[in-house]
Amino acid sequence: MSSPASPRSRALETAYVVHVQSGSRIQGALASAPLFVAVAELDGKSQVPDFARAMRTLAQTHHVLLSPSRARRPFVVVEPTYLPVTHKRALVDAVFDTFQTACEVAFVPAPVCAALAAATENALVIELDAGTTTVTPVCAFYELPFVARTSTRAVEDVALARTPAELDEIYFARADDHDDDGELPLDELAARVLFALPIDVRAAAAAHVVFAGPAAGIAGLRALALARIRTAVAARQPFHRAVEGGNAVLAVRGVATLGAVAGAALYLGRADAGAASLAGCFTGRGAVVDRAGWEASGRRTVPDWACPA
Structure with a gap:
């Protein structure tokens, strides 16, 4: 029975x-x-x-x-x-x-649901929506909205096919040396969020970068974003090592999510x-x-x- x-x-x-x-x-x-x-x-x-x-x-x-x-x-x-x-x-x-x-x-x-669907309790969740891009850290299945940042660097129509050059222009091009906080390139946005986190949380988040949202499925975008984020993180590490101590390399890795x-x-x-x-x-x-x-x-x-x- x-x-x-x-x-x-x-x-x-x-x-x-x-x-x-x-x-x-x-x-x-x-x-x-x-x-x-x-x-x-x-x-x-x-x-x-x-x-x-x-x-x-x-x-x-x-x-x-x-x-x-x-x-x-x-x-x-x-x-x-x-x-x-x-x-x-x-x-x-x-x-x-x-x-x-x-x-x-x-x-x-x-962001918590996206991390859970990626089988990780700690993550850097990048929501690629139409019109906005938001980067939010998740720690032990808790969202950390006080550290999250949003940018208007985003595609407007996710249905349109994009070339690598177009994606680079939309998400990563530098307009000038003084980008407004709401217009930061995706890689700079992610790097700032990562280095705003405590040291013990930072490494776990960087090792589980999760891309979510309707634009996450655009061919080539995730690989391009990961490569640019690694470069932006590497550029910041010498300063943070000098301030915080230690010599560990912050490894940035992407993980897949079911959504x-x-x-x-x-x-x-x-x-x-x-x-x-x-x-x-x-x-x-x-x-x-x-x-x-x-x-x-x-x-x-x-x-x-x-x-x-």
Whole structure:
């Protein structure tokens, strides 16, 4: 006689994962089948994207979620490093209004999920989105947003084929000797983030560089980026050796990832078997919003990592 399913396996079977990619598009998939991904495009020019329309697009692909006969279904939102609170509110609204079976929404950082899907707890995650590039360190499965940096050096249309020369111009060319912080080349951005980390964390992050986001699949970009990052790191090492001591060489290595959606499913799979809801799977105050609490707060309470509750 088979034993009843544990709360952990029920969460993994029923949860739906929504990945917001820096305002350009949304991916959705069942946690139990993370490679069957539906995609909904967002209007990047709107101040607040039309998440309701995106949810309806995902619902049309995974239409079984709309069936009133289905059991209560938790949602997991994989969010980019700097998702505004106004976007989070609109997103929770869209989930609860579109999916009547939705019972709660958990927010988890995309860099952590990307690292988990790369089988590493420490990483330097480079999110290559349409319009922005963000570099975020992850330490022991915790995002370090206070060190993360974002640049506008990025492709606008990830569907277009790019030559090595075009990629070099977009991501690595120096405009002048005084690049604005928000316009830093990718290699300089990554080097600054690495050397802002404590020494013991720095080496582990550099040894696990993870490329994520829609532009990560552009042919030749990851190899070119790794080569340029190694050069930028090597140029900075003599100064840091003189200040910090030691003579170890900082090794920069890339690692493959299955993607943030798969990482969120793996996160659920690692959750405590005693968890009766997503609140037991994901740590952090305010990380989970349930339907009743959402209505009681006037549809306003969402996690804000910059201003924790």
